[in-house]
Amino acid sequence: MLEKALVGTKRYYGLLAILAGLFALGFLFYLKQLNFGLGITGLSRDVSWGFYVAQFTYLVGVAASAVMVVLPYYLHNYKAFGRVTILGEFLAVAAVTMCITFITVDLGRPDRILNVLKYPTPGSVLFWDMIVLNGYLLLNIVIGWNVLECERHSVAPPKWIKVLSYVSIPWAVSIHTVTAFLYAGLPGRGYWLTAIMAPRFLSSAFAAGPSLLILLCLLVRKYSKFDPGKEQIQTLAKIVTYATLINVFFFMCEVFTVFYSQLPDHMAHFQYLFVGLDGKTQLVPFMWFALVGMTIAGLFLVNPKLRKNETTLAALCGLVIITTYIDKGLGLISGGFVPNPLEQVTEYWPTVPEAIITLGVWAMGFLILTVLYKIAVSIKEEVKS
Amino acid sequence: MGIDRREFIRIAGLSTLLGLGGTGAFELLAPGRVEAEIIPALGSLKAKRWVMVINQKELDDNTAQQCAAACHRVHNVPDFLNPPDAKLKLNPAVAHRYQVKWLWTEHFHNAFPGDAPAHMAEKVEHMNFLVLCNHCQNPPCVRVCPTKATFQRDDGIVMMDMHRCIGCRFCMAGCPYGSRSFNWRDPRPYVKENYPGYPTREIGVVEKCTFCAERLAQGLQPACVETSRGAIVFGDLEDEKSEVREYLRKYFTIRRKAHLGTNPQVYYIV
Ligand code: SF4
Ligand code: SF4
Numbered sequence: 001m002l003e004k005a006l007v008g009t010k011r012y013y014g015l016l017a018i019l020a021g022l023f024a025l026g027f028l029f030y031l032k033q034l035n036f037g038l039g040i041t042g043l044s045r046d047v048s049w050g051f052y053v054a055q056f057t058y059l060v061g062v063a064a065s066a067v068m069v070v071l072p073y074y075l076h077n078y079k080a081f082g083r084v085t086i087l088g089e090f091l092a093v094a095a096v097t098m099c100i101t102f103i104t105v106d107l108g109r110p111d112r113i114l115n116v117l118k119y120p121t122p123g124s125v126l127f128w129d130m131i132v133l134n135g136y137l138l139l140n141i142v143i144g145w146n147v148l149e150c151e152r153h154s155v156a157p158p159k160w161i162k163v164l165s166y167v168s169i170p171w172a173v174s175i176h177t178v179t180a181f182l183y184a185g186l187p188g189r190g191y192w193l194t195a196i197m198a199p200r201f202l203s204s205a206f207a208a209g210p211s212l213l214i215l216l217c218l219l220v221r222k223y224s225k226f227d228p229g230k231e232q233i234q235t236l237a238k239i240v241t242y243a244t245l246i247n248v249f250f251f252m253c254e255v256f257t258v259f260y261s262q263l264p265d266h267m268a269h270f271q272y273l274f275v276g277l278d279g280k281t282q283l284v285p286f287m288w289f290a291l292v293g294m295t296i297a298g299l300f301l302v303n304p305k306l307r308k309n310e311t312t313l314a315a316l317c318g319l320v321i322i323t324t325y326i327d328k329g330l331g332l333i334s335g336g337f338v339p340n341p342l343e344q345v346t347e348y349w350p351t352v353p354e355a356i357i358t359l360g361v362w363a364m365g366f367l368i369l370t371v372l373y374k375i376a377v378s379i380k381e382e383v384k385s
Numbered sequence: 386m387g388i389d390r391r392e393f394i395r396i397a398g399l400s401t402l403l404g405l406g407g408t409g410a411f412e413l414l415a416p417g418r419v420e421a422e423i424i425p426a427l428g429s430l431k432a433k434r435w436v437m438v439i440n441q442k443e444l445d446d447n448t449a450q451q452c453a454a455a456c457h458r459v460h461n462v463p464d465f466l467n468p469p470d471a472k473l474k475l476n477p478a479v480a481h482r483y484q485v486k487w488l489w490t491e492h493f494h495n496a497f498p499g500d501a502p503a504h505m506a507e508k509v510e511h512m513n514f515l516v517l518c519n520h521c522q523n524p525p526c527v528r529v530c531p532t533k534a535t536f537q538r539d540d541g542i543v544m545m546d547m548h549r550c551i552g553c554r555f556c557m558a559g560c561p562y563g564s565r566s567f568n569w570r571d572p573r574p575y576v577k578e579n580y581p582g583y584p585t586r587e588i589g590v591v592e593k594c595t596f597c598a599e600r601l602a603q604g605l606q607p608a609c610v611e612t613s614r615g616a617i618v619f620g621d622l623e624d625e626k627s628e629v630r631e632y633l634r635k636y637f638t639i640r641r642k643a644h645l646g647t648n649p650q651v652y653y654i655v
Contacts, residue, residue, distance in 0.1 A: 037588035038552075039570035044482035048567060108552015108567065108589025115532040115551050126531035128557055187645040188527055188561020265498055269496040340641075341563040342495040342516075346481070 001149065004140050004378040005371045011223070012374060019367040027357065027362010029353045038108055041354040045344035047337040051354055052106035054329040055361070056099050058208070060179045061201060061328065063095035063136065065209020066189050071381060074165050083380075084232050086151075087220070088213060089144035090372040092172075095139040098365035105357060125181045132175045144372075176201045183336065191269035191336040194257070200250045201328075207241035207294075207323040210236045211317035218314055226380040237307050237317075244298035244320055251291070255277035267322045268343065273335045278345040280338075283330060290326035293319050422551075428604040432621035434541040435596055436650040437610075438449060438632045439515055444616035449490050449513045452609040452617070455515075456488040456594070459608045461585045463575030473574055485566040487594040488609055497641060509655055515609070515617075518543060518564040518594040519641060519649030526556040526565065535591075541622075542596045552589040561645050565593045612628045622650070 040373035043050045054160045069088035104110050121127050135261045143164050151156040180198035187193065204227050208318070216235050217228040271277050299317040304310045334348045420527070457464070465480040475483070490513035492499040501510075509520075520543045521643060526535050534550035537543050557565045568588050576585060583599060586592060596619075597607035611617045620627035632638075638652035 035608055037568065037570040039483060039588075042482070043567075043569065045484050045557075046563070048554045090445070100485060103553075106553070108554070108591075109550065112532075112551045114550055115534070119532045119549070123532050124531040124555070125527055125531070130531075141643070168437050182555070183558075185649065186529070186559050186561075188642060189558065336557075341498075341561050342491060343498040344495060 001145075001152065001250045001375050001380065005376045012370075016367065017369055019363045022363035023367060024361050026357045026363065029356045030360065031176065033108075033357060034106075036289050040351060042349050044345065044346055046340040047348035049106070049333050049336055049337070050348050051358055052331075052332075052352040055358055056102040056106070057179060057201075057332065058328045059099045059102070059327055059365075060133070060176050061094045061140065061199045061205030062209045062212060063092040063099065063177040063374050064172045064202070065213070066092035066140065067362055068206055069213070070165060070172070072235070075160070075169065075383045078235075079227060079370045080231050080235065083219065084213070084228050084236075085101055086144055086148055087216060087228065087373065089140045089147075089150070091209070091213060091216065091369065092140045093144065094365045094369035095374060096133055096140070096175075097368055098361055099133055100137070101361050101364065102358075105361060120193075121125070125178060125185065129175075129178045129182060132171065132178050136168070136171050136175050139164060139171060140254060143168060144376075148376060148379055151383060154383070168252050173202065176205050179306060181333075182203060185260075188265075188341055189336050190258075190263070190266035192333075193320075194254055196250050196254050197309070200247065200254070203243050203247035203250055204247060204324045204328060207247050207298075210239045210243070211320040214240065214317045215314060215321075218310065220377055224377045224381065225384070226377045233310070233313070234308065237301065237313055240320060241298065241301035241307065244294060247324070248298055250296050265343075268339050269335050272338045272345065273331050274283045277339060280345045280347050282347050282349065283334065286326050287331050289330065290323040294327070294383060298303065298324065336383040398508070402647075414460065418486075420650065426603055430601040430604055430606075432540050433623035434621060434650070435601075436622040436652065437520075437521065437540075437596070437607075438543070438618045438627050438629050438636075438638065438652045440616045440618070440636075440654040441509075441512055441631070442654060444513075444515065444613065446513050448612070449515050450616055452612045453488045453490065455608045455612040458577070459580050459597075459600075460578050460583050461576045462487055463572035464577060465575050468575050469577045470574070475493060478586060480520055483497065483569045483574060485568070485592065486513060487592075489567075490514060491516050497639070500639075512655075516562070516564075517609075517651065518560075519595075519647070519651045520596055521564060522648035522650060523648065524648060525559040525561065525647060529555045529559040538598075542598055543593075544595055544598060545590075546589060547586060547590045547592060549592040552591065554591060556591055561642055561647065562649075565591050567591050608634060 029040075041050060041052075066088035069081050069085050073081040073085050104113060107113060116127060116130055145162055146161050147157050150161075177198045180201040183189070183192035184197035185195060214233055217233055217236075221227050255270070259269055268277060272280070273283055274291075275281070276284050299314045300306050300312075301316050306316065336345065337347050456462070461490055462485050465475055465483045465485070466489055467478075468474055491513060492512060493505070495508055496514040518525045520540065521540055524535075524537060524543050527537050530536075531553060532549050532551055534546045535556050536546070552567070557567060568586050571588050573585050579585070586631050597605070597609075600607060607617075607619055610617045618632055620629035621628065622629060624630065631652070633652065638654055640649045640652055643649060644655045
């Protein structure tokens with residue numbers, strides 16, 4: 001099937017070239033980082049994780065959200081999603097690849113990454129995260145590829161593929177739960193030390209991932225002869241709607257616990273993010289935009305008129321993607337580190353090289369996504385004609 | 386150390402026989418058993434559980450700074466704020482980000498956040514508290530490390546294997562005391578005078594106070610204890626007759642964020 005990736009329109013090649021160029025640029029800066037050290041980022045002794053880890057966290061969510069198309073199809077026999085499961089699975093493949101790359105890029109000593117396998121430490125959540133992420137990547141590649149192959153030859157997928165698809169459902173939940181546990185089990189980091197962390201991660205994932213999938217479906221429809229389907233998009237839209245609202249609800253639950261209990265080391269992080277601390281207010285406008293934007297998007301999506309109109313739906317999905325990204329990509333990680341354990345405020349902002357490396361990894365992910373989608377869509381077109 | 390010199394040599398020799406010499410020999414051993422550079426000499430100091438008592442009443446500001454300086458000198462800790470060469474001068478914000486600290490001073494409300502009353506003894510309010518890794522008995526940093534590069538020895542010291550660390554910085558997120566530093570860039574140009582008794586570090590690894598494990602192995606007290614003019618005592622918590630036990634019997638002590646269940650092993654007399 002790989003040959004399908006090699007022939008395409010000028011636009012397809014153009015897109016690949018742009019993405020490859022961005023990837024190369026990011027790679028150059030990564031070489032610089034390897035040489036100089038992570039000091040070329042904005043990270044510090046106080047805020048020791050930043051942009052890279054945030055992208056990783058966000059993308060684990062995107063990857064996990066594939067379950068939102070797989071689950072209805074396999075567990076509830078919701079036939080309509082048969083058309084789009086492949087898009088969800090290939091999105092997961094691209095997203096997990098980016099996750100693993102971001103983690104690697106964040107390491108001080110990437111040359112020693114295999115130490116995690118050489119000295120397996122089951123007590124460390126990072127060890128489990130590595131296992132579930134790699135497992136999930138493998139699952140989605142195998143399932144996606146085989147299902148597509150079968151579709152091409154108009155045969156039913158073998159039984160073992162079905163079994164693997166069932167396995168992938170709890171597995172998807174596990175990747176985001178384990179990722180939340182990276183943060184939620186640390187004493188003395190009040191912003192993260194909450195049982196709602198994993199549920200919040202999942203809800204924001206099931207809002208952001210399907211939103212992205214909707215946008216991708218609309219793009220696929222526009223630029224190919226394959227139509228993922230109106231019904232499919234509408235069902236996804238409902239998932240986005242309720243996941244977004246649940247996400248806002250979970251956030252409010254956390255706000256209640258923190259501010260009614262008045263525990264200072266839990267409140268301080270919220271204060272930093274939403275009103276500023278010690279006169280440091282860098283993230284305040286972003287956080288308000290994220291919170292208000294997310295709430296508005298969720299409420300508007302409840303309105304069937306706005307949801308059924310694909311233009312407003314696309315705009316609202318865009319808003320969900322941006323606001324969940326700010327929440328997880330900017331607020332969650334820095335917010336957990338500010339103030340530091342000695343209640344001092346050191347702010348964090350990514351540097352230009354850091355942003356370019358990040359962009360490079362995203363470009364790599366979208367390159368993989370473009371190629372995989374190209375293959376999938378070509379097969380679908382072939383089967384149709 | 387849970388291993389004596391002879392046994393160490395035996396194991397090392399065995400691994401060489403197996404063709405696993407070099408660093409490989411160390412990697413075969415479980416962490417906590419042995420570290421590459423520390424082999425206890427005759428007359429090394431040993432304990433069941435090392436603890437430190439800092440008598441802040443006896444510690445004047447000057448001595449506190451000297452303790453920190455002594456520690457940083459014998460461990461080749463780089464100084465980014467005041468580089469040895471004017472050419473290396475960094476923008477203060479950047480220098481602040483790169484900082485490496487093993488032992489430094491903080492005010493009460495930073496060292497013991499949440500514990501400071503609105504009106505407190507003036508002396509204590511302005512007191513410079515020496516802070517360092519607490520060598521927690523239940524250390525979150527060890528719990529989270531994915532490679533056992535941070536590990537706990539039998540004598541309670543929380544050690545770093547800087548040859549194994551992958552630089553994921555999970556331990557920095559895990560430590561609730563901000564005791565850990567990362568080498569964001571090559572630290573060597575910023576080390577004032579190269580102290581031969583301790584290795585310098587490469588980029589990309591985490592480091593922190595080790596209770597001077599390398600000095601204990603040579604029968605020496607930790608550098609800060611030696612510099613403290615008696616304000617810091619160091620010894621075995623399990624030994625009833627030790628000086629630290631005597632202090633703990635005699636004085637009321639506090640520990641940093643003990644409510645987190647980490648069981649810190651640095652005690653403060655205020
Ligand atoms: S103070 Fe921090 S670095 Fe030291 S043992 Fe405790 S948790 Fe680990
Ligand atoms: S940075 Fe090094 S010591 Fe810290 S958790 Fe990672 S591997 Fe362990």
